[in-house]
Amino acid sequence: MNRPVYDPPRTAESIATAGRPPGPRAAPAHAPAAPPALELRGVSKSFGRPRGDQLVLDDISLAVAPGEFVCLLGASGCGKSTLLALAAGIDEPSAGEVSAVGPRPALMFQEHALFPWLTAGKNIELALRLRGVPRRERRLEAERLLGLVRLSGAYGKRVHELSGGMRQRVALARALAQASQVLLMDEPFAALDAITRDLLHEELIRVWQEWNQPGTDARSLSVLFVTHNVREAVRLGGRVVLLTSRPGRIAREWRIDLTYPRRLEDEAVAEKSKEITEELRKEISRHARS
Numbered sequence: 001m002n003r004p005v006y007d008p009p010r011t012a013e014s015i016a017t018a019g020r021p022p023g024p025r026a027a028p029a030h031a032p033a034a035p036p037a038l039e040l041r042g043v044s045k046s047f048g049r050p051r052g053d054q055l056v057l058d059d060i061s062l063a064v065a066p067g068e069f070v071c072l073l074g075a076s077g078c079g080k081s082t083l084l085a086l087a088a089g090i091d092e093p094s095a096g097e098v099s100a101v102g103p104r105p106a107l108m109f110q111e112h113a114l115f116p117w118l119t120a121g122k123n124i125e126l127a128l129r130l131r132g133v134p135r136r137e138r139r140l141e142a143e144r145l146l147g148l149v150r151l152s153g154a155y156g157k158r159v160h161e162l163s164g165g166m167r168q169r170v171a172l173a174r175a176l177a178q179a180s181q182v183l184l185m186d187e188p189f190a191a192l193d194a195i196t197r198d199l200l201h202e203e204l205i206r207v208w209q210e211w212n213q214p215g216t217d218a219r220s221l222s223v224l225f226v227t228h229n230v231r232e233a234v235r236l237g238g239r240v241v242l243l244t245s246r247p248g249r250i251a252r253e254w255r256i257d258l259t260y261p262r263r264l265e266d267e268a269v270a271e272k273s274k275e276i277t278e279e280l281r282k283e284i285s286r287h288a289r290s
């Protein structure tokens with residue numbers, strides 16, 4: 001099996017082509033590689049009582065470099081959400097270790113999970129409060145984050161007044177309010193219509209690039225994005241990691257050396273997607289035969 005090893009980008013140039021913006025955090029060629037922002041080492045997870053005999057994830061080793069954008073791809077039920085839950089520290093692995101730099105990773109789901117009785121702004125302020133941001137700074141910071149996701153003016157709007165796409169923007173702003181260095185995203189745009197999803201892909205890449213911008217004080221932001229949509233993975237990721245089905249193991253990974261912004265209909269995106277789809281199909285049919 002093609003076991004992945006941690007292969008961090010080594011130079012500013014290779015970082016740029018690996019799908020992350022170059023910047024002051026890009027290590028010079030002679031410097032040692034930065035430790036991963038998120039790392040899973042030999043992680044396995046079983047469910048089932050009393051013996052835990054349903055092996056869902058088997059010996060996963062995956063490292064996400066600071067500022068890297070990694071997409072995790074696999075058939076339905078292969079353990080993608082389970083892997084995110086372990087990365088988030090919501091659940092414990094049955095074997096192996098998980099580590100992440102900085103505060104606990106932020107999570108964003110398909111469902112926005114905003115509190116409907118609070119306004120957009122107050123939802124974000126709640127995350128700021130939990131982070132210990134003083135009351136007098138919260139409003140300004142919530143408005144700054146709403147501006148970042150292009151929702152200036154939505155501070156006082158309640159959740160039911162927002163469209164699906166706007167809700168996911170607020171959810172993104174709230175995730176960013178946690179100031180985590182790792183953002184875990186579980187099919188965050190799967191419930192949106194194609195045009196809104198396309199727009200939010202653009203916005204997410206813009207926000208991630210701005211966050212990792214050279215010259216800003218902010219710490220790097222790494223993203224681990226779960227999807228079963230190959231094109232979405234190729235459009236967004238600097239690296240795409242494919243999981244096998246039952247149990248989930250890392251089957252293969254690809255570096256996506258395409259510059260941003262990318263479009264779903266780009267020929268290069270289509271080509272890479274075709275190659276990855278073939279591998280995904282093989283995985284699905286292998287699983288169907290077993």
Ligand SMILES: Nc1ncnc2c1ncn2[C@@H]1O[C@H](COP(=O)(O)OP(=O)(O)OP(=O)(O)O)[C@@H](O)[C@H]1O
Pocket residue numbers: 047048056074075076077078079080081082083228
């Ligand atoms: N808490 C749990 N208890 C028992 N089984 C679980 C639990 N969580 C997940 N599973 C099982 O683990 C397997 C993987 O589920 P998971 O949701 O991680 O897959 P997935 O790849 O994210 O699927 P999808 O793409 O459909 O969302 C499934 O068989 C599921 O039933």
